Amino acid sequence: MTHHSSVAPLRIGLAGIGTVGAGVIRLLKANADLVAARAGRRLEIVAVSARDRSRDRGVDLSGYAWEDDMTALAARGDIDAVVELVGGSDGPALALARGAIAGGKALVTANKAMVAHHGHSLAVAAENAGTALKFEAAVAGGIPIVKGLREGAAANAIERIYGILNGTANYILSAMEQTGADFGATLQEAQALGYAEADPTFDIEGVDAAHKLSILSAIAFGTQIDFAAVDCAGISAVRAADIAQADALGYVIRLIGMADVDRTADGSAVLLQQVKPCLVPKGHPLAHVTGATNAVVAEGNFSGRLLFQGAGAGDGPTASAVVADLIDIARGEAGSPFSIPAEQLIPMQPAQSDHRTGQAYLRFTVTDRPGVLAEITAAMRDADVSIESLIQQGRAHDGGEVLVAMVTHDGPEGNISKAAELLSGSASLTAPPLIMRLLGE
């Protein structure tokens, strides 16, 4: 594409050459002319940095300057944009990000933990420095959901944003669905297949999804990012029996990140951010999202329901998102990282979920003795929880305990918490109850 030879290229410094970094290098090589045509100029990697220079990554690094100290990338005069693929919410990644922005360089990052913890201060710094901060790859891999919210849905007041934000958890839940196996065995298989990490905590306990949700909330609702306020639970308590029971009721179980803004009695706006396993009706688009796929629903006051779906991780999809950000920067289209200027983002109090209403699925594991059911149903009555259907299942295959599952009528979520509290000291319960909200159609 000789058209671009007269236009200065966008010069890139790349920090972190793991699978995603190598993916970015491969993409910029494979799609070089296409990317140049769309960006209006060439995208050229000038310098790279990673921990180990000698490691074979399957990509040729000989054409790039090497920096042992990645923060030196921020100081190079021959770089316009820094791509941070190091990971970790603080430490070297944050030092690099701050240094790059302070040096007036555009920063592109796939680091959801860093953005969730420091996205606001980085956005303030970037806007003060008049440079770009972009993080499409930090949320839902290759899906252009940051752009979709920031720009595609920009005309709307977003009423709610929710979705499947963690591929590992979704892989496990949908594998349990298919095989009927329990959580532990399915996790082990996912680890063997590379769908779950050796330490899967962040994925299965909802932390990774919470990182992403807090970023989406800030864009959707114009709030300062507040990761700490995400009410977060994982999927490790979900049993094969829950999935079977949900199926019989017409639902599947998905780990759902959900955020919306509510008003308290005194009229002030509060932000609810939850990551919880939920029962999703089989007619809902998210019920058909299986495997390591991510999907995000944004409900706008004019657009209605918008769904974005795709690969939530992987070198190719994540590299696709990183380079999309670089193309925007090369085009001169960056704008405010969180859609409105960072100084206008407001801090918002976290909502208590207590006054919300809805239906829920509750499952108790109990000892097999007389009176247990009476004890549970009395607690429900005392907490004003109305039961729509109650299923006492037979003896579980793995011991002397029995599962009792129920679906409540529409009612305040706070009452369910209260019922759980009333039962918390009971000797009849062998574990805390599993409480899952029913998502509407």
Added chain:
Amino acid sequence: MTHHSSVAPLRIGLAGIGTVGAGVIRLLKANADLVAARAGRRLEIVAVSARDRSRDRGVDLSGYAWEDDMTALAARGDIDAVVELVGGSDGPALALARGAIAGGKALVTANKAMVAHHGHSLAVAAENAGTALKFEAAVAGGIPIVKGLREGAAANAIERIYGILNGTANYILSAMEQTGADFGATLQEAQALGYAEADPTFDIEGVDAAHKLSILSAIAFGTQIDFAAVDCAGISAVRAADIAQADALGYVIRLIGMADVDRTADGSAVLLQQVKPCLVPKGHPLAHVTGATNAVVAEGNFSGRLLFQGAGAGDGPTASAVVADLIDIARGEAGSPFSIPAEQLIPMQPAQSDHRTGQAYLRFTVTDRPGVLAEITAAMRDADVSIESLIQQGRAHDGGEVLVAMVTHDGPEGNISKAAELLSGSASLTAPPLIMRLLGE
């Protein structure tokens, strides 16, 4: 939002105040502060034009200047951007679009027919005039698919783009699925409910989907838009029996617009653009798209499969897309309408589908007499079409004819056309066969 009071507003002239135009007016009123915060300045309608000034549209027009002649909007010195919601591929809409661009004004349009027919020359004109041409609302209503392709997937070579691009056709097909009713009765019901127009030709014969597909093709493959080359068929030949048969085979029927680039034997690139009813496997995300919803899949060489889904029409969703374009313009983020500069868009020869391979569903309506099946199967043999399964159904309820359906093995699509040709003169067939491709998982 006093922050913006010092920044000049984006001044808008609005032509055409039907349901979508009224939606744009309502949106800009309801979300005014939000839109200003995201756009960096206020969006203000200055002047409007429509056919009938006195008609009650449920919105207050008294604050806007009125132009009887809509092309006068293009000449006003107090307008930065013209929104064209008049419709029609030529005539007043095109005159207005050309006039606005010639006058250096940004043009936002929801007019798929005009963009499909004249998008290339309008883009050339806009780029020469240094102004913006944007048409998010012309493709799939409120779904930000133009942006998703132009920018979100910009790092990718797009391997294939396909989807459900017409809400009316999808409403009818999914209603037939649910009720078991035939096409004619379902269309009448859709008309009564407002899901189909009095003259539904453009929707049910695939023309509207073809308009949208040709626009998506140009962006995805960097080609000059070529609506005339879309190989187009509608859904009026689909019977309840076909839907039942597809269901038994594990499929649903959807009207699919699909485009990809292929190479001919001599190595030159050719573009296939088809709008056809297809059999979609129940495990595919598009199989779960029911009602008037649209959904588009873009397969990138790094991103993998991206799915965008939402309302394909309606005043709110379409207004959402129109205003998203206006926000981009207010932010100064416009760029090339078709992603790469119009002068670099190449004309591409249309592909013959003959050399493609795949599985297909064929359904014949035949007279009930001996030898018919032998005649059909002989034609298949002579055209080298291998049959995977053949289903002869009983006498159709509406006459003396019998339905014969079959699914072919993977094979050249050209052979199927040849078989149909061999049978075209046959007295046994009461209508041309219905041929539908099977979409892969």
